[in-house]
Amino acid sequence: MLPPKSDFSEWYHEVIQQAQIMDIRYxxxxxxxxxPFGFKLRNLVxxxxxxxxxxxxxxxxxPALIPETELGKEGEHIKGFEDEVYWITHGGLDELDVKLAxxxxxxxxxxxxxxxxxxxxxxxxxxxxxxxxxxxYETKHTRPLIRLREITSFKEAHTAHRSYEEAxxxxxxxxxxxxxxxxxxxxxxxxIKRPEWDKFPGAxxxxxxxxIMPDGKTLQIGTVHNLADNFARTFDLKYETPExxxxxxxxxxxxxxxxCVASVISIHGDDTGLILPFRLAPYQTVIIPILYKGKERExxxxxxxxxxxLKEFGLRAILDDSDERPGAKYYKWELFGVPLRIEIGPxxxxxxxxxxxxxxxxxxxxxxxxxITEEKITEWADEMHERLRKRxxxxxxxxxxxxDKVDEMEEWMGRGVALFxxxxxxxxxxxxxxxxKAGVLGEVVEMPEExxxxxxxxxxxxxxxxxxxxxxxxx
Amino acid sequence: MLPPKSDFSEWYHEVIQQAQIMDIRYxxxxxxxxxPFGFKLRNLVxxxxxxxxxxxxxxxxxPALIPETELGKEGEHIKGFEDEVYWITHGGLDELDVKLAxxxxxxxxxxxxxxxxxxxxxxxxxxxxxxxxxxxYETKHTRPLIRLREITSFKEAHTAHRSYEEAxxxxxxxxxxxxxxxxxxxxxxxxIKRPEWDKFPGAxxxxxxxxIMPDGKTLQIGTVHNLADNFARTFDLKYETPExxxxxxxxxxxxxxxxCVASVISIHGDDTGLILPFRLAPYQTVIIPILYKGKERExxxxxxxxxxxLKEFGLRAILDDSDERPGAKYYKWELFGVPLRIEIGPxxxxxxxxxxxxxxxxxxxxxxxxxITEEKITEWADEMHERLRKRxxxxxxxxxxxxDKVDEMEEWMGRGVALFxxxxxxxxxxxxxxxxKAGVLGEVVEMPEExxxxxxxxxxxxxxxxxxxxxxxxx
Numbered sequence: 005m006l007p008p009k010s011d012f013s014e015w016y017h018e019v020i021q022q023a024q025i026m027d028i029r030y031x032x033x034x035x036x037x038x039x040p041f042g043f044k045l046r047n048l049v050x051x052x053x054x055x056x057x058x059x060x061x062x063x064x065x066x067p068a069l070i071p072e073t074e075l076g077k078e079g080e081h082i083k084g085f086e087d088e089v090y091w092i093t094h095g096g097l098d099e100l101d102v103k104l105a106x107x108x109x110x111x112x113x114x115x116x117x118x119x120x121x122x123x124x125x126x127x128x129x130x131x132x133x134x135x136x137x138x139x140x141y142e143t144k145h146t147r148p149l150i151r152l153r154e155i156t157s158f159k160e161a162h163t164a165h166r167s168y169e170e171a172x173x174x175x176x177x178x179x180x181x182x183x184x185x186x187x188x189x190x191x192x193x194x195x196i197k198r199p200e201w202d203k204f205p206g207a208x209x210x211x212x213x214x215x216i217m218p219d220g221k222t223l224q225i226g227t228v229h230n231l232a233d234n235f236a237r238t239f240d241l242k243y244e245t246p247e248x249x250x251x252x253x254x255x256x257x258x259x260x261x262x263x264c265v266a267s268v269i270s271i272h273g274d275d276t277g278l279i280l281p282f283r284l285a286p287y288q289t290v291i292i293p294i295l296y297k298g299k300e301r302e303x304x305x306x307x308x309x310x311x312x313x314l315k316e317f318g319l320r321a322i323l324d325d326s327d328e329r330p331g332a333k334y335y336k337w338e339l340f341g342v343p344l345r346i347e348i349g350p351x352x353x354x355x356x357x358x359x360x361x362x363x364x365x366x367x368x369x370x371x372x373x374x375x376i377t378e379e380k381i382t383e384w385a386d387e388m389h390e391r392l393r394k395r396x397x398x399x400x401x402x403x404x405x406x407x408d409k410v411d412e413m414e415e416w417m418g419r420g421v422a423l424f425x426x427x428x429x430x431x432x433x434x435x436x437x438x439x440x441k442a443g444v445l446g447e448v449v450e451m452p453e454e455x456x457x458x459x460x461x462x463x464x465x466x467x468x469x470x471x472x473x474x475x476x477x478x479x
Numbered sequence: 480m481l482p483p484k485s486d487f488s489e490w491y492h493e494v495i496q497q498a499q500i501m502d503i504r505y506x507x508x509x510x511x512x513x514x515p516f517g518f519k520l521r522n523l524v525x526x527x528x529x530x531x532x533x534x535x536x537x538x539x540x541x542p543a544l545i546p547e548t549e550l551g552k553e554g555e556h557i558k559g560f561e562d563e564v565y566w567i568t569h570g571g572l573d574e575l576d577v578k579l580a581x582x583x584x585x586x587x588x589x590x591x592x593x594x595x596x597x598x599x600x601x602x603x604x605x606x607x608x609x610x611x612x613x614x615x616y617e618t619k620h621t622r623p624l625i626r627l628r629e630i631t632s633f634k635e636a637h638t639a640h641r642s643y644e645e646a647x648x649x650x651x652x653x654x655x656x657x658x659x660x661x662x663x664x665x666x667x668x669x670x671i672k673r674p675e676w677d678k679f680p681g682a683x684x685x686x687x688x689x690x691i692m693p694d695g696k697t698l699q700i701g702t703v704h705n706l707a708d709n710f711a712r713t714f715d716l717k718y719e720t721p722e723x724x725x726x727x728x729x730x731x732x733x734x735x736x737x738x739c740v741a742s743v744i745s746i747h748g749d750d751t752g753l754i755l756p757f758r759l760a761p762y763q764t765v766i767i768p769i770l771y772k773g774k775e776r777e778x779x780x781x782x783x784x785x786x787x788x789l790k791e792f793g794l795r796a797i798l799d800d801s802d803e804r805p806g807a808k809y810y811k812w813e814l815f816g817v818p819l820r821i822e823i824g825p826x827x828x829x830x831x832x833x834x835x836x837x838x839x840x841x842x843x844x845x846x847x848x849x850x851i852t853e854e855k856i857t858e859w860a861d862e863m864h865e866r867l868r869k870r871x872x873x874x875x876x877x878x879x880x881x882x883d884k885v886d887e888m889e890e891w892m893g894r895g896v897a898l899f900x901x902x903x904x905x906x907x908x909x910x911x912x913x914x915x916k917a918g919v920l921g922e923v924v925e926m927p928e929e930x931x932x933x934x935x936x937x938x939x940x941x942x943x944x945x946x947x948x949x950x951x952x953x954x
Contacts, residue, residue: 031591035542063519093567136612139544
């Protein structure tokens with residue numbers, strides 16, 4: 005049994021283990037083992053991400069080890085990461101001449117190679133991505149998929165362009181790609197420009213995707229950085245312009261980690277386990293034959309017929325004809341979030357019908373077997389997706405509140421996101437953070453239209469003209 | 480231009496870079512960057528491997544970091560790896576309490592978890608695999624895909640069984656899976672049982688797949704280990720038998736690295752570049768329109784028609800309508816190993832024909848456009864595969880020679896594999912290695928039938944009864 009989801013922290017801890025996403029018992033803090041079922045889900049989610057990235061990017065693979073000399077080149081970058089880099093000092097029994105860092109992210113592995121790859125304007129734009137393991141020495145409380153020492157599935161894209169404007173265009177493209185991706189997970193989000201003091205180390209600015217977890221804390225699920233020519237100047241990345249001059253390239257990078265899987269689990273799940281969007285579920289449909297003595301044959305025959313038909317449609321279907329009681333089977337497949345359950349008993353076998361129910365609705369409905377067509381399944385999948393999207397959005401909206409006074413915001417922290425107006429000054433931003441005891445997420449660039457609040461207004465602190473900002477406790 | 484393949488070492492070094500498999504200019508010895516084209520090839524090769532593994536195994540992911548306490552548990556295992564393990568000693572600015580090893584292979588990461596996963600006979604067999612990066616501090620000469628400090632794509636499978644016999648059965652299954660895999664690459668191989676002194680550290684015995692590179696040195700491209708209950712005793716892996724007793728499990732593990740890609744490049748390639756088997760080629764077909772002024776339209780129309788037809792068949796086709804001269808295009812796509820080239824000029828456009836040629840034959844043939852059907856492509860792909868298989872096999876057979884005297888073998892080393900009879904004694908084995916100045920690969924379990932030599936005979940050293948063994952210089 006799971007704890008109720010209202011006790012989110014416990015529920016998450018348990019559902020990750022019981023629904024066989026990750027085994028949390030690996031003997032090192034912050035490292036976890038992907039179970040077969042979890043890894044299937046991971047592959048389906050990242051398959052979608054890969055499809056989207058492949059349109060505009062080439063997939064590559066860069067080494068996991070970065071020499072200290074390269075990692076240290078960009079001053080702000082290394083300052084941002086020095087507390088969380090793992091250092092390899094020995095190979096076998098020898099001490100290494102140059103220490104190697106386990107990549108925390110791959111700017112400093114990639115950009116020395118970009119210098120070799122980029123010669124002229126014809127080589128631009130350059131757009132690549134990789135899905136790799138990266139490492140962070142986390143000293144805070146670690147959590148599977150959310151805060152780890154080995155992020156096993158970091159999708160990082162890196163680009164180079166001719167001008168700041170082209171880099172800006174690419175930021176927009178990346179944001180649209182991420183919107184499409186999170187929409188495919190039915191995960192709602194804010195798109196927020198991080199404040200100056202919280203941008204990616206070495207970036208010109210950082211745009212983040214934030215969603216709200218069931219406990220009201222936000223989860224940053226994606227980031228897009230405009231690096232301007234900051235790294236280009238450090239790594240001497242120049243290209244020959246059409247006019248024959250040498251100019252620095254402008255860069256962007258953007259990343260998504262397995263937090264995307266965490267968001268699916270956390271936001272869609274319920275007291276009985278996972279609820280997975282149809283197209284991402286490792287098992288999309290389970291057929292459960294209800295067996296009574298003497299009628300087994302007919303029931304199993306029809307179950308197999310339906311099973312084979314679903315297979316023909318290319319669906320990931322299972323026929324659970326194990327010896328367990330139906331109740332135990334319901335329990336199990338609900339825990340694993342199987343979107344569509346099809347039950348067939350003796351009555352149904354006789355009338356060529358089936359009882360269907362969707363994981364999110366749990367309402368049983370009798371249909372004729374002939375109704376189970378490829379088109380119908382697509383329709384059901386779309387309808388379920390829309391229900392999940394709507395439910396997740398409603399739940400998020402409940403956790404968003406607008407404030408026009410700073411002193412009312414603290415109480416809301418831990419329950420959701422507070423929206424308020426803020427000017428650009430560091431002073432006002434820092435004073436809000438101190439008063440509210442939470443971190444300013446930044447300026448809201450895009451939000452669900454249902455929120456319906458103007459993006460401009462008077463700074464809640466100083467009264468000067470400001471922008472709509474968000475503040476919350478975050479993972 | 481490439482150096483001739485007869486100068487294999489130089490050729491390999493150049494083809495890896497020029498055909499954009501890996502960029503060898505990363506600033507750390509033994510670490511390389513997968514280019515987009517190389518990574519596509521890697522994904523196609525590993526996609527095939529994954530399909531084969533998925534039949535009997537579940538894919539998982541275990542952490543890359545192994546605490547020193549676990550890695551050191553199995554005495555022989557750690558002794559085998561202690562010279563080549565990378566050690567992480569610091570996280571940020573802190574020294575770690577327990578040093579972490581970067582996995583050189585994952586027995587010691589996995590088996591502590593197996594202890595939690597295996598309770599009863601019903602949990603067996605347990606069969607999992609992962610495709611991950613592993614690390615070896617290589618002090619010898621490093622080479623892309625062959626000897627690396629980060630093996631980026633190590634497929635390692637790990638199993639647990641009820642008995643030694645069931646583990647033996649699994650070894651056979653794994654060997655068959657690997658045969659199917661290498662057959663799909665058209666790579667010929669010997670299957671060889673490694674001598675006692677060269678088995679995997681901690682194994683009962685090791686079976687290896689060895690192929691022969693163009694320079695006559697062998698390349699170990701896959702290994703299958705029967706671990707018996709050696710690791711089970713170390714990690715206390717017991718299960719409850721049907722009778723209610725506690726018994727140790729028996730284990731196997733088996734691995735394939737990106738050397739499988741190295742073998743495809745090295746064995747099939749020629750002086751002008753890669754030659755890729757049809758089903759693994761990132762670009763399977765290139766269409767080259769031959770443009771003359773005034774006739775461009777007809778040629779491009781027909782080229783596009785063929786291109787779209789190939790796309791409909793699900794083929795990875797490209798239409799190279801760039802401004803380069805046809806000769807430059809031929810050169811380029813030959814370098815990248817594109818199996819099928821289709822040229823369409825004004826004459827062909829008029830008669831609805833095309834000139835086709837296969838990368839391995841380089842013989843031009845005119846066909847009618849209507850002949851380009853899905854069935855025909857399949858037939859061509861099969862024929863080409865058979866040609867590549869045959870050519871690779873012939874080339875391997877030339878490098879295999881039987882010897883009945885030890886003193887003639889040394890001269891053959893560096894040219895190929897010497898077959899000879901050897902008894903089981905360490906003394907005879909070591910004396911051959913010393914005389915011949917090469918390593919005994921072990922007892923030949925399976926070889927191409929064309930070799931036609933008995934597997935049993937009198938030991939070439941002592942004259943006692945022996946088995947057919949192989950000796951060679953190896954990568």
